[in-house]
Amino acid sequence: MCMSTWKSLALAGAAVIVPVHAGAAPTPTQVEAAEAPDGAMNDAALAEAKAKMQKEIDEAIALVEKIFEVDKLPPVDPARLALARQTxxxxxxxxxxxxxxxxxxGKIFKAVMEQAGGMSDLMLSIKTGVDDETLAGLDADTKSKAVEILDPNRKAREEQVMEVVKPLISEVLRDLEAPMRDGMAHAYSRKFTAAHLGDMNSFFATPAGSAFAGEWMALQADPEVMIAMIKAVPPLIEKFIDRAPELEGKFKAxxxxxxxxxxxxxxLSSLAKLMKVDxxxxxxxxxxxMGSGEANDAGESGGEADWESASDADSYDVADPALDRSNWTAADRERVETLEAAADEASGTAFDAEMEAVANARKRLKIADPSY
Incomplete structure (x- = not known):
């Protein structure tokens, strides 16, 4: 079943607006939970998802404040803050x-929407019954024409979606600018002297300074800057690889x-007293x-090697090269890996739910947690 339009908008919009490191964008599970079986919006589930997101944001803020000891920062000089606000x-x-x-x-957002409303080779194979190897032999223009026959309104639909979402994103980004200015003003007022800030403001008042100030943020995401940074990654990684033996020796020490x-x-007595236990x-x-450690030590001699051998046998069985995933088609490999990822996520979610249910049962039955 295809993801409904409003869920596509929610996920794509969140991907554009929310910084990745915040970890607070609505997850597919949260968005799915907000939709009733008939496709209608579930107000209670939406409220719960919003509350959960706010809780995670509050926890993230508290953690950052604790790490950087924000409560210990000295007061900001009002005069310097006024200059920083101008900056x-x-x-x-x-x-x-x-x-x-x-x-x-911009392009990522469009790609997300095209994926949500478009048609991959896998979906094209499912809809037509044409095998993936045949599809792999078709050029992009041919596939596009085939998709156009199956879904002639796709491009128009994507444009309409963009027309609906873009104004909302613009509104949200405008809302973000004020708190960002305020946070930067406080940071600048602590980092720079009044003289520094005055010089900056004088520069930004010039034509060159005004042009720089208006473009410096957008230029951080310029394609040429991004490509240059990506190209610089392999040499950085190679340095770590080349120096791995040296680093390993230092870490062992x-x-x-x-x-x-x-x-x-x-x-032991001091630790027991600190932790208020016997x-x-x-x-x-x-x-x-110590007992379990001895058992583990006894089994570690060939455990990892045995596991690797078993994995290698499963993936590269000489007697059956069909088990070697490198011999699979891209579509088959994508389908299997997607299902495996979904199964892993479901397994983890089920385990978390089970642990929460156990904890709730203990509270309700007034059973103390067992000590291990």
Whole structure:
């Protein structure tokens, strides 16, 4: 079943607007949960998804504030802050965020929408019954004409979707500019002196300075800049690969982390006091891990090698080269890997749900968690 239009918009819009590192964009599961069986919007589920997202954002903010000890920052000088606000007003003029994201995400956003409403080789094979090897032999223009026969309204539909989504994205980006200016103003007022800020503001008041201020953010996402950065990645990785033996030797010389088995009786007593438990509890835990560790040590001698051998046998069985995925077609490999990824995600979600259900049952039954 194809993803409904509103879900495509939600996911594509979130991909454009929300920074990747924030980890707060609505997930497909959250969006799916907000749709009732009849396709209608489920207000309760949407409210729950929004609340969950806000909770994650609040936790992320608290973590960043703790890491950077924001509460210990000294007060900002009002006069310097006023100068910094003038600076950031020049550096983030109205529409600059939209210009930057158009550079960086414009094509990506369009590609997401084309994928949601378009037709991949796999989907074309499913719809027509033509095998993937035959499709692989067709050029892009031929495939495009075939898709046009099956879905003549695709391009018009994509344009209509863009017309609906683009104004919303523009509105959201305009809303983001004010808090971004404010955050940068505070950072600039701490980083630069009043004289520095005054010189910057004088420069930004000139034609050259104004042109620079209006373009510097968008230029960070210019295709030439992005391509240059991507091209620089392989040499960086090669340096780590080439120096791996040297790094490994240095890492081995680092002091090792201690476990309970490495602590003296005095240290065990001090630790027990700090953690408000009996020494016997720590010793029991220590002895249990020591026992399991011995068992693991006994089985480690060939465990990893055996596992790798088994994997190699599964993937590259000499007697059956059909099991070697490099002999599969791209479409078959894509289909299998997509299903495997979905199965892994479902398995993890099911495990999390099971653990949550167990915890809820313990609370309801007033059963204490077992100590391990």
């Amino acid at each position: 950031t007003a020049a550096l983030i003029p109205a529409g600059s965020l939209e210009k930057m994201l158009d550079n960086m995400y 680092l002091p090792k982390e201690r476990g309970l088995a490495d602590l003296s009786e005095t240290e 020494v016997a509890t720590l010793k029991e835990h220590r002895d249990m891990w």
